Amino acid sequence: MKRKAGLLGVLLLSTCLAIAQQATSSIPxxxxxxxxxxxxxxxxxxxxxxxxxxxxxxxxxxxxxxxxxxxxxxxxxxxxxxxxxxxxxxxxxxxxxxxxxxxxxxxxxxxxxxxxxxxxxxxxxxxxxxxxxxxxxxxxxxxxxxxxxxxxxxxxxxxxxxxxxxxxxxxxxxxxxxxxxxxxxxxxxxxxxxxxxxxxxxxxxxxxxxxxxxxxxxxxxxxxxxxxxxxxxxxxxxxxxxxxxxxxxxxxxxxxxxxxxxxxxxxxxxxxxxxxxxxxxxxxxxxxxxxxxxxxxxxxxxxxxxxxxxxxxxxxxxxxxxxxxxxxxxxxxxxxxxxIYGTKGGPYVPTAEYGATRLGNKIYINVFQRKDSTLNIPLLPNTKILKSYFLNGNAVAIRSDSKGYKIELPATLPDENCSVIVLEVDVNAMDIPVIKS
Missing domain, CATH: 3.20.20.80 (Glycosidases)
Structure with missing residues (x-):
């Protein structure tokens, strides 16, 4: 315990000295x-x-x-x-x-x-x-x-x-x-x-x-x-x-x-x-x-x-x-x-139809409106979608072709204000580069 306390003291002193040095230098x-x-x-x-x-x-x-x-x-x-x-x-x-x-x-x-x-x-x-x-x-x-x-x-x-x-x-x-x-x-x-x-x-x-x-x-x-x-x-x-x-x-x-x-x-x-x-x-x-x-x-x-x-x-x-x-x-x-909380934006650029957030191996597709029976989004590079479902709800069917993914939407979305579809992927979602819709 004494050794750990001593090390902690050294680290705190070093941090304080670094801050003091920065404060007196031209670097804010x-x-x-x-x-x-x-x-x-x-x-x-x-x-x-x-x-x-x-x-x-x-x-x-x-x-x-x-x-x-x-x-x-x-x-x-x-x-x-x-x-x-x-x-x-x-x-x-x-x-x-x-x-x-x-x-x-x-x-x-x-x-x-x-x-x-x-x-x-x-x-x-x-x-x-x-x-x-x-x-x-x-x-x-x-x-x-x-x-x-x-x-x-x-x-x-x-x-x-x-x-x-x-x-x-x-x-x-x-x-x-x-x-x-x-x-x-x-x-x-x-x-x-x-x-x-x-x-x-x-x-x-x-x-x-x-x-x-x-x-x-x-x-x-x-x-x-x-x-x-x-x-x-x-x-x-x-x-x-x-x-x-x-x-x-x-x-x-x-x-x-x-x-x-x-x-x-x-x-x-x-x-x-x-x-x-x-x-x-x-x-x-x-x-x-x-x-x-x-x-x-x-x-x-x-x-x-x-x-x-x-x-x-x-x-x-x-x-x-x-x-x-x-x-x-x-x-x-x-x-x-x-x-929402603790997530990062992307990887998709927000549109009038949806916005995307991500955390861990999950991508959240926040659907704003239902224009058609399917929601079309671009392909994720070098990524496999393992599961797709409404947050706290039913599974969602998803198909893909060379142009992108087609997510099947019900006749009425679960929430008229914004419905959330979860895509579980086989990679860290934060490693996926930004994709323009």
């Missing part, structure tokens, strides 16, 4: 691969946009100086008192949906903090509500086994040290600002949430305005790693790019309101709304169950995660219709989650 410390793998295995998370502007039913950031006058917008926190907020109920809605992580807009572009901070007076403790929304959600997530994550903005139209105060006309009455002071405050706030709430991931946005540079983003990324090397960040700390590496800052790509393409080389997560608006809007249109399930499945089939957004109402409750829709997704995942 990166999030460990094992941490990124845990994140990507989760596949499904809840995004929550919530703040004082919810009282107006307008978009959380872009309505400032537009639908909501600046003076009104910036003082909405004086009325902010979401008495029906219940962290356990929010987290339960995520858990019942089959979601594995949750991201709360702890600080959006309005600059208002949903936690009591030592570094800004523009925070939840100054509202009538006063309670620590971030802290209560962190505790509820821990209790219910959901991974807790935090959204923070890069820009801040309220902070006098940030050079822009109008999102629609940044060139008009732009403040001189002080970016050094702004970044110092930003670092203090980030250290505060990292050490106090221990988020698994920090989700950034607001990179697009001219005062914020890629160098600023890299500086903040390096600072986060100096506080906790295991904290993941998305690629919106610097100027957003469609590829990682090079000047890109962050650990994963973030297509917005669209599903990412199949990408076996770079981690990605699509952020998409369950309704139309990010923040709550009265009578906002909501996606059908089929749209919701197929959005999740297509994301997983492309080897990405889905961060699905819910906007709680101004009094703090989540709309019953949204909670019910999420629970329906959870019911589907209870039956078919084997084809």
């Amino acid at each position: 410390v990166k999030t460990p691969k094992a941490v990124m793998d845990r994140f990507m295995d989760k596949r499904f998370g809840m995004f929550i946009h919530f703040g004082p502007v919810t009282q107006r039913g307008t978009e959380i950031g872009w309505s400032r100086n537009d639908q909501v006058p600046e003076e009104d917008y910036d003082n909405l926190y004086h009325e902010f008192n979401p008495k029906l907020f219940n962290a356990d109920e929010w987290v339960k809605a995520a858990k019942d949906a089959g979601m594995k992580y949750l991201v709360i807009t702890a600080k959006h572009h309005d600059g208002f903090l949903l936690w009591p901070s030592a570094f800004s007076d523009y925070n939840i403790s100054k509202s009538p509500f006063k309670r620590d929304i971030v802290g209560e959600l962190e505790k509820a997530c821990k209790k219910q086994g959901i991974t807790f994550c935090i959204y923070c903005t890069v820009l801040d139209w309220h902070d006098k040290d940030y050079p822009i105060d109008n999102p629609h006309h940044p060139e008009i009455n732009a403040r001189k600002g002080d970016m050094t002071a702004f970044k110092t405050r930003m670092k203090n706030e980030l250290k505060e949430v990292i050490t106090k709430y221990h988020p698994f991931m920090l989700w950034f946005d607001g990179y697009w305005e001219a005062p914020w540079t890629t160098a600023d983003g890299q500086e903040i990324y390096n600072y986060i790693k100096s506080v906790d090397v295991n904290v993941i960040t998305n690629n919106r700390l610097g100027k957003i790019s469609e590829k990682l590496g090079g000047d890109a800052v962050g650990d994963f790509l973030t297509p917005e309101q669209t599903i990412g393409k199949l990408n076996m080389d770079e981690p990605w997560e699509s952020c998409i709304t369950i309704c139309n608006q990010w923040a709550w809007k009265p009578n906002d249109g909501m996606k059908s169950l089929k749209q919701c399930i197929q959005t999740l499945v297509t994301s997983a089939s492309g080897n990405g995660n889905l961060l699905f957004n819910v906007g709680p109402a101004m009094d703090g409750h989540m709309e019953a219709r949204q909670v019910a829709r999420l629970k329906e997704m959870g019911a589907w995942l209870k039956q078919n989650g084997e084809a």
Whole structure:
């Protein structure tokens, strides 16, 4: 035991020294691969946009100086008192949906903090509500086994040290600002949430305005790693790019309101709304169950995660219709989650008819619609299909010729939203190269 403990100590010391050396060199410390793998295995998370502007039913950031006058917008926190907020109920809605992580807009572009901070007076403790929304959600997530994550903005139209105060006309009455002071405050706030709430991931946005540079983003990324090397960040700390590496800052790509393409080389997560608006809007249109399930499945089939957004109402409750829709997704995942969690995308590129995921010696063909009595898919190179069947269901007949496989479909698919066919193969499915349909 002593020898093992000594060896462990040496390994820990070596790791710490390596991190320290990287931190003082020009090579930035990166999030460990094992941490990124845990994140990507989760596949499904809840995004929550919530703040004082919810009282107006307008978009959380872009309505400032537009639908909501600046003076009104910036003082909405004086009325902010979401008495029906219940962290356990929010987290339960995520858990019942089959979601594995949750991201709360702890600080959006309005600059208002949903936690009591030592570094800004523009925070939840100054509202009538006063309670620590971030802290209560962190505790509820821990209790219910959901991974807790935090959204923070890069820009801040309220902070006098940030050079822009109008999102629609940044060139008009732009403040001189002080970016050094702004970044110092930003670092203090980030250290505060990292050490106090221990988020698994920090989700950034607001990179697009001219005062914020890629160098600023890299500086903040390096600072986060100096506080906790295991904290993941998305690629919106610097100027957003469609590829990682090079000047890109962050650990994963973030297509917005669209599903990412199949990408076996770079981690990605699509952020998409369950309704139309990010923040709550009265009578906002909501996606059908089929749209919701197929959005999740297509994301997983492309080897990405889905961060699905819910906007709680101004009094703090989540709309019953949204909670019910999420629970329906959870019911589907209870039956078919084997084809989603922990899988990789491919080997087939997703189509309008199906998407594919894989794990071990299994390929999951997620069928979106029945166009004909057979589903035609390309041949798998150097691979033999040993068994084919509906997940938790009957065997499926499959024939092959030089053009591909023909999978026999019943007159009515087992699930009208998405039915899963399992192909057991004689190789590790991950070794099969990507095949275009």
